[in-house]
Amino acid sequence: MKTQILRGLLSALLLVATFAQAQLRIEIVGGGASQYPIALAQFKGEERLPQKINEVIAADLLRSGLFKIIDGGGLAVVPSEPSEVQYPAWKARSADYLVIGSVSPAAGGAWDIRFRLLDVDKQTQLTGFAYQVPVQQLRGTAHRIADAIYEKITGDAGVFSTRITYVIKSGSRFELQVADADGQGAQTVLASNEPILSPSWSPDGTRIAYVSFERKKPIVYAQSLLTGQRSVVANFKGSNSAPAWSPDGKRLAVVLTKDGNSQIYLVTPDGGNATRLTNSSTIDTEPSFSPDGQWVIFTSDRGGSAQIYRVAVSGGVPERLTFEGSYNVSPHYAPDGKSFAFIQRNNGRFSVAVQDFASRQAQVLTENSNDESPSFAPNGRIILYATEVRGRGILASVSSDGRVRQRFSIEAGDVREPAWGPILKSQ
């Protein structure tokens, strides 16, 4: 009997430990120059939910660094309708915005969730939505509400309901994982004893292309997140790497060595005929498509050192974009196409930088030594990258103005190779 209990406890322990390990821990450093003061009243009826909507929204807004959360508690009557709101009381708490809402059971075990974002000064409603969702989607719905609030107040699209992908290395084991943007709900997409590199999201967010070394050389695969089905994108003689999806999802740029040196080719997702895009006798790698699909930026040492170039998808002579320093690599287009993030080496330190296409001015955003793989959040406001802290691989993000920083770490190993997924259009 005792042994049985012990065994039960042990398996519970193991199960729980697996979940705890898989959790990305987030730490926020710094904050925006000005923060929007916003109060969130408890949603009427939310005490019946396993996951308080209100708390998820507050955590999202806080994490963006752009909001100051005003205490919404301690009221005799918690407002859930505009008619119940005592605006002077919220003004006294210095709140510019107030979120109210309610939760009630709906048919078939679903929940009805409503919220309104109110302007405290003008005493008007800025936005409001109603959702009917099953219990499993309460958290996702809270992220969507946070997105709506963020968008209304800042004017930029919210990215709280998007997902990220990254690679975890623990011991000799590699896992490609997908998690919500707040690090919750991590799921393993691919587990392997050989390295996994360079995950790239399809524009519709349903597939991830990546490089796997499981067959003793780099091969590019594309895997569906819905079915788990996997196809070979590029497995030519030599190395196959650096996949980047075109914005229409019909092609990928990949780096192949089938004709000798590392060059950029365009292939279809099912591995169809490879068309050569660059023609140099040097290294051309790390392609990234412009959002309009007309250009590809990439790293090349054709000029004698690693620099970033731009070439038309139709071909032609590439134009050099970076000139400062002898090592500028890993370019990634901003979603508005007006700038690109990259890694610049200065005095032996590798840092995240952003360069504007129009002004050609580069700005270094981080002060780390080992930054890698920068990519933009789909609203262009955050750059997610990999770095090292005390010898351990972690993910970090910096707002595109350099002010707000976050770190994502994991207890059980190194995290690396991040990529931020797209904003999924509502049906």
Added chain:
Amino acid sequence: MKIFLIRFAAIVTVIGLFAGCASQSAKEQEPAPVVDGNPVGTAVVAEPAAKTTPVITVAPKATPVKPEVISANPLKDPGSILSKRSIFYDYDSNVVKEEYKPLITAHARFLTQNRGRKVAIQGNTDERGSREYNIALGQRRADGVKQMMILLGVQEAQIEAVSFGEEKSRSSGKDDAAMAENRRSDIAYDGE
């Protein structure tokens, strides 16, 4: 025994606190429903498509162990130069140093005498810089060795130059010696 139980129970409780959010969110990955009616106001939103994420596990394939041939295998004989398989490089260089030329020549001779054998030349780099750029640098190292072997009469179909970039480091240290250990090309014969 009882003490054991209590101790385990305590651990489960503590870790359970951490795991609370995780296990909840794990339940979220269900197919999405459709949203209807919108009494509050502005719009109707539906949740995105199913979030279920199936996993692929790449299990290491069991390699059958072949019985060692009694007659000496020169590729494994420590006395033979053919048992040496690594070419090391200076930082940011793919130049094969003079001291490694006899090694490459010996392998080229073995391959010209054994046309049925194939090799992979695996290029590696140290961990500094971009992972993808390092794949390309490792490829350049491997290609250099391949070209030398072809000049020495090995057929192109016998050689595949591939790169591991910085991914398969032999030494995990951060000092110069460890970095130097990782800047190399390895010669791997088929079946190895």
